[in-house]
Amino acid sequence: MFETQFKDAMGRVGRLYVRGRTVETPLIFPVINPNIDLITPGELQGMGFEGVITNSYIIYRNEPLRGKALKSGVSGLLGFDGVVMTDSGSYQLYQYGSVEVSPEEIVRFQENIKSDIGIILDIPTPPDAGHARAKADLEETIRRAKAAAHLKRDMLLGGTVQGSTHLDLREESAKAMADLDFDIYPIGGVVPLMESYRFSDLARIIIHVKRHLPPHKPVHLFGAGHPMMLALAVALGCDLFDSAAYSLYAREGRYLTTTGTLKLSEMRTLPCQCQVCSEHTIDELRASPEKTRLLALHNLHVTKEEIDTIKEAVHDGSLWELVEMRCRAHPNLLEALRILRDYPLEDYEPLTKPSAFFYTGPESLHRPEVKRHRERLKRITTSAKTLVLLSKQDGDSPGRTGSNREYHLCYLSPVFGIIPTEIEEVYPLAQHLYPRILDEPQRSMMKRAVKEYSKGFSRVLIDRALQDWGIEGEVLENLEIEADTEVKMKALADYQFGAGAGEVLFKGCRGRYARTGRLRHIFDGETLVATVRASDGIIVPALEGARRLLRLPWPRNRVVVEDEEVCRFVREGKSLFAKFITDCDPEIVPGSEVLVVDREDRLVNWGRAALDARELIAFKRGVGVKTRGSMANDESPVSS
Ligand code: GUN
Ligand code: ZN
Numbered sequence: 001m002f003e004t005q006f007k008d009a010m011g012r013v014g015r016l017y018v019r020g021r022t023v024e025t026p027l028i029f030p031v032i033n034p035n036i037d038l039i040t041p042g043e044l045q046g047m048g049f050e051g052v053i054t055n056s057y058i059i060y061r062n063e064p065l066r067g068k069a070l071k072s073g074v075s076g077l078l079g080f081d082g083v084v085m086t087d088s089g090s091y092q093l094y095q096y097g098s099v100e101v102s103p104e105e106i107v108r109f110q111e112n113i114k115s116d117i118g119i120i121l122d123i124p125t126p127p128d129a130g131h132a133r134a135k136a137d138l139e140e141t142i143r144r145a146k147a148a149a150h151l152k153r154d155m156l157l158g159g160t161v162q163g164s165t166h167l168d169l170r171e172e173s174a175k176a177m178a179d180l181d182f183d184i185y186p187i188g189g190v191v192p193l194m195e196s197y198r199f200s201d202l203a204r205i206i207i208h209v210k211r212h213l214p215p216h217k218p219v220h221l222f223g224a225g226h227p228m229m230l231a232l233a234v235a236l237g238c239d240l241f242d243s244a245a246y247s248l249y250a251r252e253g254r255y256l257t258t259t260g261t262l263k264l265s266e267m268r269t270l271p272c273q274c275q276v277c278s279e280h281t282i283d284e285l286r287a288s289p290e291k292t293r294l295l296a297l298h299n300l301h302v303t304k305e306e307i308d309t310i311k312e313a314v315h316d317g318s319l320w321e322l323v324e325m326r327c328r329a330h331p332n333l334l335e336a337l338r339i340l341r342d343y344p345l346e347d348y349e350p351l352t353k354p355s356a357f358f359y360t361g362p363e364s365l366h367r368p369e370v371k372r373h374r375e376r377l378k379r380i381t382t383s384a385k386t387l388v389l390l391s392k393q394d395g396d397s398p399g400r401t402g403s404n405r406e407y408h409l410c411y412l413s414p415v416f417g418i419i420p421t422e423i424e425e426v427y428p429l430a431q432h433l434y435p436r437i438l439d440e441p442q443r444s445m446m447k448r449a450v451k452e453y454s455k456g457f458s459r460v461l462i463d464r465a466l467q468d469w470g471i472e473g474e475v476l477e478n479l480e481i482e483a484d485t486e487v488k489m490k491a492l493a494d495y496q497f498g499a500g501a502g503e504v505l506f507k508g509c510r511g512r513y514a515r516t517g518r519l520r521h522i523f524d525g526e527t528l529v530a531t532v533r534a535s536d537g538i539i540v541p542a543l544e545g546a547r548r549l550l551r552l553p554w555p556r557n558r559v560v561v562e563d564e565e566v567c568r569f570v571r572e573g574k575s576l577f578a579k580f581i582t583d584c585d586p587e588i589v590p591g592s593e594v595l596v597v598d599r600e601d602r603l604v605n606w607g608r609a610a611l612d613a614r615e616l617i618a619f620k621r622g623v624g625v626k627t628r629g630s631m632a633n634d635e636s637p638v639s640s
Pocket of ligand 1: 091160
């Protein structure tokens with residue numbers, strides 16, 4: 001069982017329940033060879049690693065190890081008191097072309113040695129294999145997966161996705177595995193891609209595979225352990241990792257960092273504060289008879305530290321900033337970052353985050369938040385004939401000047417392009433930072449944005465700063481334009497809930513402004529319809545607002561719960577757990593304000609979605625919608 005706690009990009013901090021234990025993801029399992037004891041399992045535990053992975057085939061083939069594992073379990077054999085994952089011998093199959101165990105036998109064996117998470121004996125096909133071979137291998141893997149799925153008892157079982165570098169086969173593989181209800185979904189056959197730094201091929205594979213895997217199951221990236229690529233892999237939706245990198249690199253005298261690999265023989269200092277690096281000078285480390293072991297400890301330390309850094313980034317909403325930083329460590333990582341622009345990742349991106357959007361270079365112009373803004377901008381319509389474009393100046397206070405029925409006032413952002421003043425406080429439009437010296441991609445993006453957006457207007461006025469940015473238009477002189485609250489309210493609603501929402505939600509309403517000059521409460525007569533949240537400009541409907549939103553056509557903004565007992569609880573103000581959700585609006589993302597409805601489309605409650613649309617339907621654990629109201633005393637259920 002798996003549950004999500006925090007989300008950012010497609011990444012998540014989650015909880016995985018394994019045989020009575022709970023571990024937090026993203027989680028990395030250091031590889032332990034049961035024969036070689038470079039770092040002891042006890043040491044790994046002491047460093048805070050909650051899981052290890054070992055090879056069940058090595059144990060199976062070795063009489064004394066096998067006897068001990070069958071007697072005291074694999075965790076007893078290793079002396080590791082945590083989650084033990086076992087691999088199946090696929091890697092040996094890949095290396096030597098065959099293994100001396102049947103696919104069924106090795107799954108049974110993993111179960112018998114009480115592995116917590118076992119893996120099927122999949123066939124890793126190397127990158128760039130011919131399509132026919134990759135397909136034949138895949139068919140055999142799928143056949144084995146079907147046979148293995150029946151063998152499972154209480155061990156969690158991983159059904160590995162293969163397909164080489166053929167994206168069609170990767171998708172086919174993901175779909176076939178998804179149908180088999182495995183507990184975890186490893187992505188296999190990617191070690192050679194990582195060894196040769198083919199990160200863009202890797203990123204494509206992850207994205208194509210993730211699309212078809214059940215969103216409520218953890219995804220494991222086989223053989224990923226270099227700390228410089230973990231942030232990217234998490235952002236694309238990988239939850240579990242295993243790596244022998246810490247020891248393989250140590251044996252070659254290599255020192256891992258989050259920005260690449262250094263050779264100990266060529267270094268001058270130890271730029272790290274782990275125990276090894278702070279207790280040794282570089283000369284001592286080089287001369288130590290324990291050099292390999294000490295390097296391995298350092299390598300483990302940076303890997304663990306990077307996982308913790310990634311978790312923090314997911315929690316505070318700065319995962320993309322971390323990814324953009326890490327992807328500048330190597331041109332091939334930067335290439336991987338650049339291919340992301342080809343994919344609609346905005347379908348999964350949280351609506352709002354606790355931290356600001358930082359522009360770190362031209363790649364930021366293609367971030368999901370930016371693409372979403374461009375799409376949602378089309379939802380706003382105006383009756384104005386004159387477009388006024390302003391550069392945002394530090395210290396401009398919101399509220400007083402703004403769009404009305406004659407003038408459509410917009411800021412031109414060097415990151416988001418056109419930002420109508422109506423929505424200027426909405427995250428991340430008011431929460432983005434960029435250097436004052438613009439780069440060429442920003443300039444051309446702004447020109448394109450203005451050209452496109454100006455189309456519907458008969459006149460375009462611009463301020464002087466925009467002229468300096470090379471934007472064309474009539475320069476405006478001291479035009480005082482008073483904001484129209486109704487225009488603002490409607491645009492806010494359309495932008496957040498979809499075209500037409502402003503009309504049903506705020507027709508005939510009036511706004512009340514806070515002392516800061518920001519629109520805060522929206523009333524119809526004495527009835528509160530909605531609040532505009534100060535921190536991110538998101539409209540939070542009150543009961544009346546939720547009722548009105550229900551007039552928008554099905555399935556917009558809705559989350560459906562059919563069970564009547566559950567409806568009763570949710571109506572009283574309890575949160576809605578994901579496992580009870582039967583259907584929802586496919587456009588919901590984490591942080592969306594949604595309506596909870598019953599099977600007759602009556603309002604049960606309303607609140608904030610914790611997950612995206614696919615996840616809301618799939619997850620079996622955890623909160624789906626954190627509800628806001630209580631309708632317990634409401635005698636009149638509302639229908640549309
Ligand atoms: N370890 C590294 N790559 C793979 C793979 O593709 N399959 C399995 N089972 N283990 C691996
Ligand atoms: Zn160190």
